[in-house]
Amino acid sequence: xxxxxxxxxxxxxxxxxxxxxxxxxxxxxxxxxxxxxxxxxxxxxxxxxxxxxxxxxxxxxxxxxxxxxxxxxxxxxxxxxxxxxxxxxxxxxxxxxxxxxxxxxxxxxxxxxxxxxxxxxxxxxxxxxxxxxxxxxxxxxxxxxxxxxxxxxxxxxxxxxxxxxxxxxxxxxxxxxxxxxxxxxxxxxxxxxxxxxxxxxxxxxxxxxxxxxxxxxxxxxxxxxxxxxxxxxxxxxxxxxxxxxxxxxxxxxxxxxxxxxxxxxxxxxxxxxxxxxxxxxxxxxxxxxxxxxxxxxxxxxxxxxxxxxxxxxxxxxxxxxxxxxxxxxxxxxxxxxxxxxxxxxxxxxxxxxxxxxxxxxxxxxxxxxxxxxxxxxxxxxxxxxxxxxxxxxxxxxxxxxxxxxxxxxxxxxxxxxxxxxxxxxxxxxxxxxxxxxxxxxxxxxxxxxxxxxxxxxxxxxxxxxxxxxxxxxxxxxxxxxxxxxxxxxxxxxxxxxxxxxxxxxxxxxxxxxxxxxxxxxxxxxxxxxxxxxxxxxxxxxxxxxxxxxxxxxxxxxxxxxx
Numbered sequence: 001x002x003x004x005x006x007x008x009x010x011x012x013x014x015x016x017x018x019x020x021x022x023x024x025x026x027x028x029x030x031x032x033x034x035x036x037x038x039x040x041x042x043x044x045x046x047x048x049x050x051x052x053x054x055x056x057x058x059x060x061x062x063x064x065x066x067x068x069x070x071x072x073x074x075x076x077x078x079x080x081x082x083x084x085x086x087x088x089x090x091x092x093x094x095x096x097x098x099x100x101x102x103x104x105x106x107x108x109x110x111x112x113x114x115x116x117x118x119x120x121x122x123x124x125x126x127x128x129x130x131x132x133x134x135x136x137x138x139x140x141x142x143x144x145x146x147x148x149x150x151x152x153x154x155x156x157x158x159x160x161x162x163x164x165x166x167x168x169x170x171x172x173x174x175x176x177x178x179x180x181x182x183x184x185x186x187x188x189x190x191x192x193x194x195x196x197x198x199x200x201x202x203x204x205x206x207x208x209x210x211x212x213x214x215x216x217x218x219x220x221x222x223x224x225x226x227x228x229x230x231x232x233x234x235x236x237x238x239x240x241x242x243x244x245x246x247x248x249x250x251x252x253x254x255x256x257x258x259x260x261x262x263x264x265x266x267x268x269x270x271x272x273x274x275x276x277x278x279x280x281x282x283x284x285x286x287x288x289x290x291x292x293x294x295x296x297x298x299x300x301x302x303x304x305x306x307x308x309x310x311x312x313x314x315x316x317x318x319x320x321x322x323x324x325x326x327x328x329x330x331x332x333x334x335x336x337x338x339x340x341x342x343x344x345x346x347x348x349x350x351x352x353x354x355x356x357x358x359x360x361x362x363x364x365x366x367x368x369x370x371x372x373x374x375x376x377x378x379x380x381x382x383x384x385x386x387x388x389x390x391x392x393x394x395x396x397x398x399x400x401x402x403x404x405x406x407x408x409x410x411x412x413x414x415x416x417x418x419x420x421x422x423x424x425x426x427x428x429x430x431x432x433x434x435x436x437x438x439x440x441x442x443x444x445x446x447x448x449x450x451x452x453x454x455x456x457x458x459x460x461x462x463x464x465x466x467x468x469x470x471x472x473x474x475x476x477x478x479x480x481x482x483x484x485x486x487x488x489x490x491x492x493x494x495x496x497x498x499x500x501x502x503x504x505x506x507x508x509x510x511x512x513x514x515x516x517x518x519x520x521x522x523x524x525x526x527x528x529x530x531x532x533x534x535x536x537x538x539x540x541x542x543x544x545x546x547x548x549x550x551x552x553x554x555x556x557x558x559x560x561x562x
Contacts, residue, residue, distance in 0.1 A: 068093065105407055190341070374402075401415055474494070
């Protein structure tokens with residue numbers, strides 16, 4: 001007798017549908033960090049393990065976690081030997097965790113991030129680090145690494161040769177330049193529109209201390225810079241860069257366990273897409289550089305998040321060339337197809353407009369170390385949502401959009417929002433009250449130095465008159481290399497009344513300038529003052545003799561919670 005398997009098949013199908021319809025686990029970014037992006041070879045002691053250690057350490061410090069809290073890691077890079085991810089992360093610790101190495105061209109960093117997110121969603125881990133880095137050479141983008149086999153770009157080059165012909169300029173500039181020319185021919189876009197995008201991004205980067213370039217240019221200067229490939233001049237193209245970035249993602253239970261609600265940024269949706277047949281069949285240079293896969297990923301992400309385009313206030317998108325930023329406005333649905341140049345004319349891509357696009361300076365000015373770019377975008381958007389970006393802060397940033405694309409091809413589109421806005425609001429109110437009424441005071445919370453100054457406040461409340469009698473000085477502490485590369489200033493008054501501590505600019509008898517981490521090490525006794533001074537880690541101006549009395553301000557090891 002034949003036994004039917006149909007009931008069993010239906011049961012399995014029902015189970016599958018049930019699992020698919022089940023609400024996905026919430027995933028949060030709780031720590032981010034990045035290096036300053038540098039011209040390749042310009043910084044000594046900046047090999048990829050150094051780069052990874054700096055970026056990863058900053059992310060761990062941002063989340064107040066140790067490497068032992070990380071259960072798995074995904075590492076992205078394009079130029080390096082197999083298992084470079086292990087070599088890089090061993091600088092942070094050797095805990096035996098799974099480490100996955102990924103390469104997805106320019107979207108490598110966001111590929112590492114979406115894989116980390118999926119590990120959390122799938123219940124494979126509670127806390128995962130996504131790390132991306134790149135150490136590039138002069139010929140990194142022009143030399144084929146494996147000349148004895150088919151290139152993943154060969155079909156793209158074949159279409160380009162049919163539609164536009166092949167020139168001697170870099171192939172990526174030819175692809176994105178040709179897409180720009182197609183947009184000009186179809187919709188009436190002018191060279192000046194692309195130049196305005198480059199001008200905007202260079203201008204934005206002035207306020208980003210982690211940006212490779214921080215120069216302002218006129219439209220004439222941009223248009224008259226060296227022609228790379230029509231219509232793209234040098235100042236409309238991203239540079240080669242060394243650098244790294246990292247993000248720590250976790251589930252909701254981990255957030256609660258570690259008290260990370262005030263800084264947890266939720267990844268509302270993140271989608272990856274690859275090329276469709278239209279990429280090659282339609283013989284369109286705009287389609288060739290990823291228009292359709294960007295639209296596909298964006299539509300899915302907005303649907304999954306239950307949001308509309310008008311909900312977005314801040315965007316980090318893949319401006320490898322100025323032409324691609326304009327085309328991406330349309331592909332992401334930020335404006336109708338064919339109207340990207342009108343969005344530029346209205347100023348709807350910068351402060352005061354509908355969206356602020358690439359407040360970090362984008363790839364064009366911040367730099368483009370391929371493996372790190374997607375994670376640097378994530379870092380900028382998290383800092384924006386947490387209100388930590390100082391002079392480049394986007395007003396009332398509530399929903400953030402990320403777009404990271406790699407030819408070959410793959411694109412990742414993500415949407416972010418604060419996971420627990422009520423906690424962030426309470427944190428901001430508390431620090432406005434205790435530190436100052438400065439509009440940037442809330443940003444002070446993420447400096448490691450903040451905990452030191454909070455301890456000083458407690459000491460002054462307990463023993464202020466005695467400290468004032470001993471020191472009789474006003475100290476100004478300028479703390480550099482804080483979250484997002486920010487600088488913060490604290491004034492410690494041990495001269496008047498019972499003393500006070502406040503966040504904000506001010507004058508003093510002695511000014512001490514240090515990096516955030518070095519200052520904490522100094523005040524906790526891990527770094528000696530004389531050693532810090534002679535190593536260049538501490539700069540002193542004003543009455544230098546007062547710096548010798550800093551030991552009086554060091555928190556007591558018996559009472560301190562540092």
